[in-house]
Amino acid sequence: MACGALKFGLRQNLSSLLASKHQSSVNKSRLSPPLRSWHASVLKTDYRKVVDPKYNKGTAFTHKERQILNIIGLYPSCHRTEKEQLFAVYTNFKAHKTNLGRYIYLRALRARQERLYYSFIIDRIEDVMPIIYTPTVGIVCQNFSHIYHTSMGLYVSKYDKGHMTHVLNNWPETDIRAVCVTDGERILGLGDLGANGMGISVGKLDLYTALGRIPPQYLLPVVLDVGTNNQQLLCDPMYIGVREERCKGEEYDELVNEFMQSVVKAFGVQTLIHFEDFATPNAFRFIKKYQSEYCYINDDIQGTASCGLAGFLAAEHITKKPLNEHVIMFAGAGSAALGVGNLLVKELLSRKIKEEDAVKNIYFIDVDGIVTKGRKKFVIPDIKRFAKDLPPEKNLEKLVEDLKPSILLGATGQGGIFTEKILRSMGKNHKHPAILACSNPTNKAECTAEQAYNFTEGRALYASGSPFPPVVINGKRLTPSQANNAFSFPGVALGVLCTKPHTITDDVFLVTAHAIAEYAREFAPNENALYPPVKEAANVAFHVGVAVAKYVISCGAATIYPIPKDITKHVKDYQYYTDLGTALPSVWPYPELARLPLPDRDEEMECAD
Numbered sequence: 001m002a003c004g005a006l007k008f009g010l011r012q013n014l015s016s017l018l019a020s021k022h023q024s025s026v027n028k029s030r031l032s033p034p035l036r037s038w039h040a041s042v043l044k045t046d047y048r049k050v051v052d053p054k055y056n057k058g059t060a061f062t063h064k065e066r067q068i069l070n071i072i073g074l075y076p077s078c079h080r081t082e083k084e085q086l087f088a089v090y091t092n093f094k095a096h097k098t099n100l101g102r103y104i105y106l107r108a109l110r111a112r113q114e115r116l117y118y119s120f121i122i123d124r125i126e127d128v129m130p131i132i133y134t135p136t137v138g139i140v141c142q143n144f145s146h147i148y149h150t151s152m153g154l155y156v157s158k159y160d161k162g163h164m165t166h167v168l169n170n171w172p173e174t175d176i177r178a179v180c181v182t183d184g185e186r187i188l189g190l191g192d193l194g195a196n197g198m199g200i201s202v203g204k205l206d207l208y209t210a211l212g213r214i215p216p217q218y219l220l221p222v223v224l225d226v227g228t229n230n231q232q233l234l235c236d237p238m239y240i241g242v243r244e245e246r247c248k249g250e251e252y253d254e255l256v257n258e259f260m261q262s263v264v265k266a267f268g269v270q271t272l273i274h275f276e277d278f279a280t281p282n283a284f285r286f287i288k289k290y291q292s293e294y295c296y297i298n299d300d301i302q303g304t305a306s307c308g309l310a311g312f313l314a315a316e317h318i319t320k321k322p323l324n325e326h327v328i329m330f331a332g333a334g335s336a337a338l339g340v341g342n343l344l345v346k347e348l349l350s351r352k353i354k355e356e357d358a359v360k361n362i363y364f365i366d367v368d369g370i371v372t373k374g375r376k377k378f379v380i381p382d383i384k385r386f387a388k389d390l391p392p393e394k395n396l397e398k399l400v401e402d403l404k405p406s407i408l409l410g411a412t413g414q415g416g417i418f419t420e421k422i423l424r425s426m427g428k429n430h431k432h433p434a435i436l437a438c439s440n441p442t443n444k445a446e447c448t449a450e451q452a453y454n455f456t457e458g459r460a461l462y463a464s465g466s467p468f469p470p471v472v473i474n475g476k477r478l479t480p481s482q483a484n485n486a487f488s489f490p491g492v493a494l495g496v497l498c499t500k501p502h503t504i505t506d507d508v509f510l511v512t513a514h515a516i517a518e519y520a521r522e523f524a525p526n527e528n529a530l531y532p533p534v535k536e537a538a539n540v541a542f543h544v545g546v547a548v549a550k551y552v553i554s555c556g557a558a559t560i561y562p563i564p565k566d567i568t569k570h571v572k573d574y575q576y577y578t579d580l581g582t583a584l585p586s587v588w589p590y591p592e593l594a595r596l597p598l599p600d601r602d603e604e605m606e607c608a609d
């Protein structure tokens, strides 16, 4: 039955091409000229389809498909199953000695065979995520101009002012549902990397597909190139971006504004616009400006906030102590930390705790020390609500010793700032201190997993933004969690794209935090872990996607019709499968038929005419 249906599907997809199979047996030299050009154009169409990375299956094309598509001879005669192809990819991937080499190999695979690339990421997420995402993507961005070989995304520059819609329309795919854009000013904890930030937009959207299972053709990575203040890049003859100082003030705001309007003009009002790695003050400003007008998220603030809060909810569950009784200290007052702090307050307010009680036990420490009421100036006004009536103090070790936080979150971009003294002090004061070293990439982590476990006799609930290997303490193997927004933004995007709200409220991120924590409790319970393991990240994304879709529908913000009765199934129908037939269906969500797996070789032989 499945086989019959598949044959039907294959015939449907390829029916227009079957004529060419017949024609190929005709002696070409005897064709009249018009027929000859028709023949050539069919052949060309077939060939284009084959080399298009979206359709290309490489050696996985069966003999029958090669006959139909007129591509016999264009591949070696062997036929590899997808499993065999994945094995070959893994072997090649491992053969590269450096992570940058592995990244470049994977990009070449992506440019050749898109579905095999995503299949490989999905299959080997634990090996591949650290390459296409943090930490390697940091090295990639630092070297992006030097390793540049294909566009990877769209570069919109300050010189496109006045015709950005035109530039967006130049992208070959016309049905774009989500755009991830960076202006490259604060790439991970690495600072201003200008147009090299493209690696970040690409990496984030790769996780939309690998974890959220959103088909890549609907996603567009963008760099908004407004120049760079990175002197090294400005002097680098190979730098790919606008070789000028960054635009500022009104000029900059006008460019961002035009970009937002152009996305809507080019792709529609429900296009999800994801801002990534903008400088902190701009990131906060743009949320305020765009959140109620566009389908807009800022991952560094809102994505990180939901992920951070999910970790706090897990700490609450493990320590069996209500969140409002924890003393929570944030080291760093950038977009990540402040985002988590604000969402934490929202969570406490939702528990009917008064604002003054909610903020009482939350401390922020930035470069000038603890944030106090006596401060003359608050660079980011949002931080004011956390200011305390305390004397100024800059020494983090002293502050940890005096205030005795039970949860310490670092988002400082300063590797190693959680010293032995700080960690020992956390271990002395609490049975299970939660220590979240969130800065990326690895060398920016506030402390390593090994340090956190060693200095707390293995009792710390440790998580880091970039991955660390397991640590053995007194014969016990402790696996650190990864506190990364990869647990939140792919699921948020999935839930949003399949319900199409016009705007995205902060409550969506509260829902997301609870969905992540719930997944950890119910499906991956572990008394030492604040987050589910990375190998479960696609399941977490689905769990988050369903929770977000339910929430958007329940508050009447969904613009789809009819409203689905079975929301879980509705979300599932939007998910990308790498095992679709030769052609991808042109409608999204996918019809059931398109889901049928290709037969293995034996089945196919049975089906053969």
Ligand SMILES: O=C([O-])CC(=O)C(=O)O
Binding pocket: 134, 187, 188, 189, 277, 299, 300, 439, 440, 465, 484, 485
């Ligand atoms: O990309 C990551 O791993 C997390 C993130 O958004 C950042 O650090 O800016």
Ligand SMILES: [Mg+2]
Binding pocket: 188, 276, 277, 299, 300
């Ligand atoms: Mg980021």
